[in-house]
Amino acid sequence: MINTSKFYNILVSKGINFFTGVPDSLLKDICAYISDNVEGNRHIIAANEGASIGLAVGNYLASGKPSLVYMQNSGFGNTVNPLLSIADNDVYSIPMILLIGWRGEPGKKDEPQHIKQGEVSEELLRAMQIPYQIIDENSDVNVVLDLAVKTAMSKKKPYALLVRKNTFEKYKLLKDTKTSFPLNREGAVKLIVNQLDDSDVIVSTTGKTSREVFEYREELNQTHEKDFLTVGAMGHTSSIALGIAIEKKDRNIFCFDGDGSVLMHMGSLAINGMMKDVTNFKHIIINNGAHDSVGGQPTVGFDIDFPKIAYGCGYTLVDSASEINEIKDKLKVMALHKGRALLEIKVNKGARESLGRPTQTPIENKIAFQKNLLN
Ligand SMILES: Cc1ncc(C[n+]2csc(CCOP(=O)(O)OP(=O)(O)O)c2C)c(N)n1
Numbered sequence: 001m002i003n004t005s006k007f008y009n010i011l012v013s014k015g016i017n018f019f020t021g022v023p024d025s026l027l028k029d030i031c032a033y034i035s036d037n038v039e040g041n042r043h044i045i046a047a048n049e050g051a052s053i054g055l056a057v058g059n060y061l062a063s064g065k066p067s068l069v070y071m072q073n074s075g076f077g078n079t080v081n082p083l084l085s086i087a088d089n090d091v092y093s094i095p096m097i098l099l100i101g102w103r104g105e106p107g108k109k110d111e112p113q114h115i116k117q118g119e120v121s122e123e124l125l126r127a128m129q130i131p132y133q134i135i136d137e138n139s140d141v142n143v144v145l146d147l148a149v150k151t152a153m154s155k156k157k158p159y160a161l162l163v164r165k166n167t168f169e170k171y172k173l174l175k176d177t178k179t180s181f182p183l184n185r186e187g188a189v190k191l192i193v194n195q196l197d198d199s200d201v202i203v204s205t206t207g208k209t210s211r212e213v214f215e216y217r218e219e220l221n222q223t224h225e226k227d228f229l230t231v232g233a234m235g236h237t238s239s240i241a242l243g244i245a246i247e248k249k250d251r252n253i254f255c256f257d258g259d260g261s262v263l264m265h266m267g268s269l270a271i272n273g274m275m276k277d278v279t280n281f282k283h284i285i286i287n288n289g290a291h292d293s294v295g296g297q298p299t300v301g302f303d304i305d306f307p308k309i310a311y312g313c314g315y316t317l318v319d320s321a322s323e324i325n326e327i328k329d330k331l332k333v334m335a336l337h338k339g340r341a342l343l344e345i346k347v348n349k350g351a352r353e354s355l356g357r358p359t360q361t362p363i364e365n366k367i368a369f370q371k372n373l374l375n
Contacts, residue, residue: 024071029171056069093156179349185351204256228240288350
């Protein structure tokens with residue numbers, strides 16, 4: 001396996017000293033190492049992967065050095081535009097190293113949302129004319145990084161490393177922040193689900209939130225027809241919820257979002273808020289200040305004011321809560337409100353070791369959900 005410190009030190013020896021990206025579960029150890037060892041704003045966990053490309057472009061313009069941009073292959077889609085329309089050889093020709101976690105690699109078992117992405121990852125890189133190497137636990141890091149940096153710099157273009165599962169040695173994040181709210185995300189999910197009406201609809205975000213919604217329905221011996229699990233498309237959950245809310249005016253649509261997910265495409269808040277005749281849109285941000293589902297790397301979720309931002313975007317009711325009774329009361333007010341409501345629930349990060357994965361396929365989820373909505 002590749003030692004995270006060795007990988008990092010070789011990068012530094014090759015002149016790379018700016019790191020940015022969005023965390024990925026396959027890269028969590030190298031991301032954690034970078035978080036612990038790169039000072040201040042030389043490491044930026046960006047809002048989305050496209051923004052990381054922007055940061056790497058800016059850094060190169062100002063330093064003449066390539067950056068390391070890390071991401072899950074799910075996030076590669078967010079980079080396509082800035083890579084092709086700015087960094088490409090036909091435009092500004094900007095070198096950088098892309099470190100891409102390869103979820104859904106053909107032949108390896110993975111979740112449905114990763115299968116197609118994994119299958120086409122190499123093809124996408126080839127179509128975009130980005131040279132790449134596949135790396136795994138047996139790769140010689142010196143050789144790999146030498147070729148990567150030399151190619152990026154001599155051809156003045158992005159160079160990708162497609163990283164297989166279990167490539168990096170374990171590294172435990174030292175800069176871990178602890179909070180002491182009464183609930184964690186799963187506690188909040190249960191509390192909200194318990195308080196919903198029979199006709200209410202849930203659209204839940206990417207990662208463990210949707211898994212927890214699914215498992216809670218199982219625990220309650222309930223069906224899954226009221227829940228749409230946004231297993232992919234991180235950051236677009238509230239847009240899916242809005243699409244439903246516009247059409248289904250007689251149902252309350254509850255979006256269970258995450259701080260990382262909202263940040264990823266925060267522009268959507270402005271569009272949600274400006275839908276002046278939408279009266280049934282209930283946006284809940286379960287804020288744990290982290291990308292908890294992929295390793296707990298920090299977001300700026302606890303540093304910014306989500307309710308104020310939503311208010312500024314035209315939401316008609318905004319609030320924040322962390323105590324159990326406070327959450328219950330505010331959920332009641334939210335349920336009755338006729339407008340675009342947002343409730344931030346602050347929670348601790350962390351999840352159960354035993355948390356499973358949905359046993360229904362996405363198509364089964366869609367059919368049941370749609371049948372329920374169309375009734
Ligand atoms: C475009 C994209 N980038 C990255 C990922 C990997 N990913 C899955 S869940 C997640 C973290 C989500 O964080 P947040 O919304 O705060 O929810 P939490 O896991 O903390 O509950 C990330 C980065 C992804 N699925 N899609």
